[in-house]
Amino acid sequence: MSITLPQVVFLFLATVIVIFSILTVTTKRILRSATYLLFVLFATAGIYFELNYSFLGAVQLTVYAGGIIVLYVFSILLTSSDSQKVEKIKNSKFFAGILAAIGGAAICIFITMTHSFPVSHFVPGELNQKVIGTALMGTEKYQYLLPFELISVLLLACIIGGILIARKR
Amino acid sequence: MFDFTVVTQWVDEMLRQLLPAPLVNATEFVLVGICLLVAYAVMALGLIYAERKVCAFFQCRLGPNRVGPYGMVQTVTDMIKMLIKEIIEINHVDRFLFNLAPYIVIIASLLAFSCIPFAKGLEIIDFNVGIFFLIAVSSIGIVGILLAGWASNNKFSLIGAMRSGAQMISYELSIGLSILTMVVLTGSMQLSTIVESQADGWFIFKGHIPAFIAFVIYLIAGTAETNRGPFDLPEAESELTAGYHTEYSGMHFGFFYVAEFVNMFIVAAVATTLFWGGWMPLHIPGWESFNAIMDYIPPILWFLGKSAVMVFIIMWFKWTFPRLRIDQLLTLEWKYLLPINLCNLFLMVFIVVFKLHF
Numbered sequence: 001m002s003i004t005l006p007q008v009v010f011l012f013l014a015t016v017i018v019i020f021s022i023l024t025v026t027t028k029r030i031l032r033s034a035t036y037l038l039f040v041l042f043a044t045a046g047i048y049f050e051l052n053y054s055f056l057g058a059v060q061l062t063v064y065a066g067g068i069i070v071l072y073v074f075s076i077l078l079t080s081s082d083s084q085k086v087e088k089i090k091n092s093k094f095f096a097g098i099l100a101a102i103g104g105a106a107i108c109i110f111i112t113m114t115h116s117f118p119v120s121h122f123v124p125g126e127l128n129q130k131v132i133g134t135a136l137m138g139t140e141k142y143q144y145l146l147p148f149e150l151i152s153v154l155l156l157a158c159i160i161g162g163i164l165i166a167r168k169r
Numbered sequence: 170m171f172d173f174t175v176v177t178q179w180v181d182e183m184l185r186q187l188l189p190a191p192l193v194n195a196t197e198f199v200l201v202g203i204c205l206l207v208a209y210a211v212m213a214l215g216l217i218y219a220e221r222k223v224c225a226f227f228q229c230r231l232g233p234n235r236v237g238p239y240g241m242v243q244t245v246t247d248m249i250k251m252l253i254k255e256i257i258e259i260n261h262v263d264r265f266l267f268n269l270a271p272y273i274v275i276i277a278s279l280l281a282f283s284c285i286p287f288a289k290g291l292e293i294i295d296f297n298v299g300i301f302f303l304i305a306v307s308s309i310g311i312v313g314i315l316l317a318g319w320a321s322n323n324k325f326s327l328i329g330a331m332r333s334g335a336q337m338i339s340y341e342l343s344i345g346l347s348i349l350t351m352v353v354l355t356g357s358m359q360l361s362t363i364v365e366s367q368a369d370g371w372f373i374f375k376g377h378i379p380a381f382i383a384f385v386i387y388l389i390a391g392t393a394e395t396n397r398g399p400f401d402l403p404e405a406e407s408e409l410t411a412g413y414h415t416e417y418s419g420m421h422f423g424f425f426y427v428a429e430f431v432n433m434f435i436v437a438a439v440a441t442t443l444f445w446g447g448w449m450p451l452h453i454p455g456w457e458s459f460n461a462i463m464d465y466i467p468p469i470l471w472f473l474g475k476s477a478v479m480v481f482i483i484m485w486f487k488w489t490f491p492r493l494r495i496d497q498l499l500t501l502e503w504k505y506l507l508p509i510n511l512c513n514l515f516l517m518v519f520i521v522v523f524k525l526h527f
Contacts, residue, residue: 031319035266038312054296058305066308073315074334126297
């Protein structure tokens with residue numbers, strides 16, 4: 001069996017994702033954990049680029065790597081100090097965490113195994129920007145204006161809630 | 170006009186004759202990488218020299234003038250000094266993050282650098298979301314700066330990094346919105362298409378009022394994004410020693426330094442591409458002989474010349490205005506630039522919908 005270049009790239013990215021995901025949850029220092037998470041997100045963006053879906057890859061980089069991780073690091077800098085180590089986890093919490101992880105993995109594996117992936121839908125080459133735009137902003141079937149607006153309302157509510165909690169009376 | 174694809178195709182054909190097919194791709198990857206790194210380093214050296222000279226002339230000094238004619242070899246010798254300096258290990262720091270931070274900054278800068286269309290056919294990454302990809306990768310640099318400030322285990326570095334983070338997150342909005350204004354006018358995010366569609370007139374003329382407002386906002390926000398004066402409070406030397414890179418030595422400091430200068434060039438290059446026609450020569454409708462003469466100037470010279478003017482304006486900012494306070498900086502962004510930008514975006518949409526542009 002010969003291995004093609006895309007397979008090599010995929011295997012590399014998948015290994016990076018697995019290794020750094022594990023490191024993210026096992027490391028003792030919170031800022032290192034955020035950095036490992038950054039690498040996981042980079043590798044995920046890499047998979048999108050490998051699929052020729054450069055729009056989603058760029059979104060992944062802007063929103064997660066440039067936005068969320070920066071906010072994480074920022075809030076870590078504001079709230080905790082370097083000497084502060086993670087406290088020891090209680091046994092009950094440990095087992096609850098393990099159970100939740102196994103449950104989540106089981107659901108994911110079940111869905112991936114039972115779902116049939118249609119091969120014919122894959123179009124080689126870069127996806128046209130207009131296709132994404134009309135799909136995101138259209139009101140017909142399989143177009144996503146309503147979910148898009150719903151999510152924006154949700155985010156607005158989150159922002160207002162955050163300001164309300166943070167504001168000093 | 171000289172099309173650079175001639176050269177790349179010639180190299181490609183030559184490699185295909187010499188090597189088996191799978192190796193050709195690998196060799197080309199390596200070649201492109203080497204060219205990119207060399208261009209990056211040369212660009213940084215040139216910019217550092219230019220910055221020193223411009224700064225000197227603004228302050229009525231001569232600047233570097235001993236090594237080589239007009240001191241032109243000075244930055245090269247400085248680079249060699251930087252390369253052979255010891256990288257000092259600091260006690261009580263998170264060594265992994267401390268050593269990682271400069272590389273994140275330089276990789277983000279290098280990725281953004283590789284998106285720039287230098288001349289006809291001379292661009293490395295040309296996605297159909299090109300300009301968006303450029304913003305995306307350049308936003309990664311903030312993580313490096315924050316990590317550097319944190320990992321240094323030094324209060325001044327941390328304050329510098331926090332300031333830098335707050336500043337870059339805020340001003341990224343302005344950059345994004347002013348670029349979006351121009352994307353509305355172009356109808357494309359692919360950098361090569363953006364340049365091609367300026368063949369009959371640069372966007373600063375085609376988009377008239379909103380394009381000009383977007384350009385001014387972009388230039389202000391771009392200066393802030395690269396942490397240069399008057400927005401250089403992340404490394405305000407009178408208060409914070411050198412901000413987030415105080416504890417770095419040798420080439421690790423060099424990475425921050427070089428990335429800062431090349432980021433300035435990237436801001437200038439994007440301004441050139443979006444507003445001033447990229448590598449397109451100046452054409453005036455009706456003046457046929459003038460246009461023909463302008464076509465003889467190679468595109469790369471057009472591009473570098475326009476970028477040099479932009480870089481000069483950014484340096485001019487630095488040596489003209491006094492440094493802002495952090496609250497003034499955030500007020501400028503959130504209370505002035507952002508509302509103006511949103512109105513400007515609306516104005517541009519209005520103009521594009523009613524076809525009021527040229």
